[in-house]
């Protein structure tokens with residue numbers, strides 16, 4: 001894993017955006033895996049800024065998001081589809097039909113999981129997957145204890161994750177209890193992975209990622225077994241670590 005240490009969240013956002021922009025420029029029809037969450041917001045702002053200034057085109061890019069809450073419609077402000085539309089897609093020249101976020105409000109979510117897996121395969125697999133990391137080491141919504149063999153499926157959210165994400169909702173009770181997430185095996189099949197982490201709230205997760213064992217108790221640890229992972233993290237997330 002290559003680690004790029006940057007000063008703060010602003011620098012992280014800029015760096016992660018440049019990283020993605022270069023990849024898109026080199027491969028305009030790339031398959032890009034995307035993440036939601038507070039960490040990715042700044043990166044997306046810089047992608048938009050670059051698009052407006054330098055006209056990097058996303059017309060031929062296809063995207064697959066990691067996860068979505070079960071029960072939330074794409075128009076719900078807390079759905080990840082809504083997040084992606086408002087924070088990124090609506091501001092680029094990307095074709096909406098080429099943006100994929102699992103649908104959390106369908107009648108048959110199990111079928112949705114299988115369809116999503118198939119679609120990723122059909123498109124030739126993910127070239128570059130952007131990842132955040134949960135305080136408990138989750139990637140996507142693969143909570144501790146998730147099998148390293150797991151594929152896109154329905155999961156129950158850990159209490160700590162619901163509490164972490166409650167800041168986006170009116171109250172904790174509104175945070176869905178279940179989600180659809182790409183599995184760990186699905187994520188590991190991406191040709192390349194870019195993980196971003198910011199702030200002291202992620203320090204313990206970074207310590208376990210960089211210094212701990214590879215274990216299903218800490219899902220992100222599997223990334224050590226991937227041959228092309230880059231981590232961009234800020235000082236606050238890396239304090240006390242090499």
Ligand SMILES: N[C@@H]1[C@@H](O)[C@H](O)[C@@H](COP(=O)(O)O)O[C@@H]1O
Pocket residue numbers: 035036037038039040066067131132133134139140141161165
């Ligand atoms: N499911 C998402 C993840 O895909 C995200 O990467 C992570 C970190 O979120 P944040 O960047 O807000 O800390 O947790 C969320 O629950």
